[in-house]
Amino acid sequence: MKRQACLILSALAALPAWAQTSATDEIAKYRQMLADGNPAELWEMRGEELWKKKAGPKQASLETCDMGQGPGVLKGAYASLPRFFKDTGKVMDAEQRLAYCRMTIQGLTQAEALANPFASPGKPSDIEAIMSYVAAESRGMPMTVSTAHPLEKQAYEVGKKLFFYRGGAHDFACATCHGTDGQRIRLQELPNILNKANAQAAYTTWPAYRVSQGEVRTMQHRLMDCFRQQRFPEPVYASDAVTALTMYLAKSAEGGKFDAPALKR
Structure with a gap:
C-alpha cells in the first residue's frame, strides 16, 4: 500500500500548475478510499498495549497518568492540551506530559523517557505509538484549550510570537507559509492558520499516518519538520x-x- 501511495503521489507531483487543483482533488479521493483502513490503527493498538504494560524500574503501567482530565482519564484529554499542570507548575503539551508520567510513574530517567521520539527505519518509536492511542481517545470531541491561567496565557503569547518570528537562511516565519490564503508547496496546500476554519482542520488532524513516510507522526514532529524546512535550528x-x-x-x-490520528500524504 505504501508503494502504491508513493507512486501515485510521484505521478501527481509531475503535473503542471494548471492541473494541480484536480490533482489535489484526486489526493482527497485517495485519502477517502483509505480512511476506513487507516494504518494509524496499528499504532493506536500498539500504543494502548504500551500504555497498559508494566515497565521501567518501578514496573508500573501508565494507567494512572494524569493527562489533564484526572488520573487514568484519556477521554478528551488530548483535545484540551496544552494546559497548566499544578503538579509541575508549568504548561505542558501531550508529549511533555507523557515524558513526565514515564519518569514519575515508571521511574525512567529523563533521557530514557525522551529517547527515540520519532521512528526511523528499523527503530519504531514507543512515543509515537502512545501518542496515537492518547490522541485517538479524543476523536470526535471539540478542542477546548484553556488560557485562563496566567501561565497558559503567557504560553499562548510566546507561541504567537514564535509563529510570526522571522529568521533562518530564508528569513521565513511560520506565518510565511501559514498566514496567507492560497499558498502551496508543489501539490501541498498550506492552510492559513489565521483563518479559524483552516486552523481547526489543520490542528485537529495531528497526529497522522504519513503515507510518504510509512509512519505515524506527532505534532512535535510536524513542527520540527517545519523548522527544518525554514532552515531554522530545530x-x-x-x-x-x-x-x-x-x-x-x-x-x-x-x-x-x-479527528486524529488522521491520514496525510
Missing part, C-alpha cells in the same frame, strides 16, 4: 518553546472537532 524535543507554539496553534483551533 528546537529541542519536548521543549517549552515547542509547547508554546503548540498552545498557540491549539487555541487557534478552538471548537474544532478532533
Whole structure:
C-alpha cells in the first residue's frame, strides 16, 4: 500500500500548475478510499498495549497518568492540551506530559523517557505509538484549550510570537507559509492558520499516518519538520518553546472537532 501511495503521489507531483487543483482533488479521493483502513490503527493498538504494560524500574503501567482530565482519564484529554499542570507548575503539551508520567510513574530517567521520539527505519518509536492511542481517545470531541491561567496565557503569547518570528537562511516565519490564503508547496496546500476554519482542520488532524513516510507522526514532529524546512535550528524535543507554539496553534483551533490520528500524504 505504501508503494502504491508513493507512486501515485510521484505521478501527481509531475503535473503542471494548471492541473494541480484536480490533482489535489484526486489526493482527497485517495485519502477517502483509505480512511476506513487507516494504518494509524496499528499504532493506536500498539500504543494502548504500551500504555497498559508494566515497565521501567518501578514496573508500573501508565494507567494512572494524569493527562489533564484526572488520573487514568484519556477521554478528551488530548483535545484540551496544552494546559497548566499544578503538579509541575508549568504548561505542558501531550508529549511533555507523557515524558513526565514515564519518569514519575515508571521511574525512567529523563533521557530514557525522551529517547527515540520519532521512528526511523528499523527503530519504531514507543512515543509515537502512545501518542496515537492518547490522541485517538479524543476523536470526535471539540478542542477546548484553556488560557485562563496566567501561565497558559503567557504560553499562548510566546507561541504567537514564535509563529510570526522571522529568521533562518530564508528569513521565513511560520506565518510565511501559514498566514496567507492560497499558498502551496508543489501539490501541498498550506492552510492559513489565521483563518479559524483552516486552523481547526489543520490542528485537529495531528497526529497522522504519513503515507510518504510509512509512519505515524506527532505534532512535535510536524513542527520540527517545519523548522527544518525554514532552515531554522530545530528546537529541542519536548521543549517549552515547542509547547508554546503548540498552545498557540491549539487555541487557534478552538471548537474544532478532533479527528486524529488522521491520514496525510
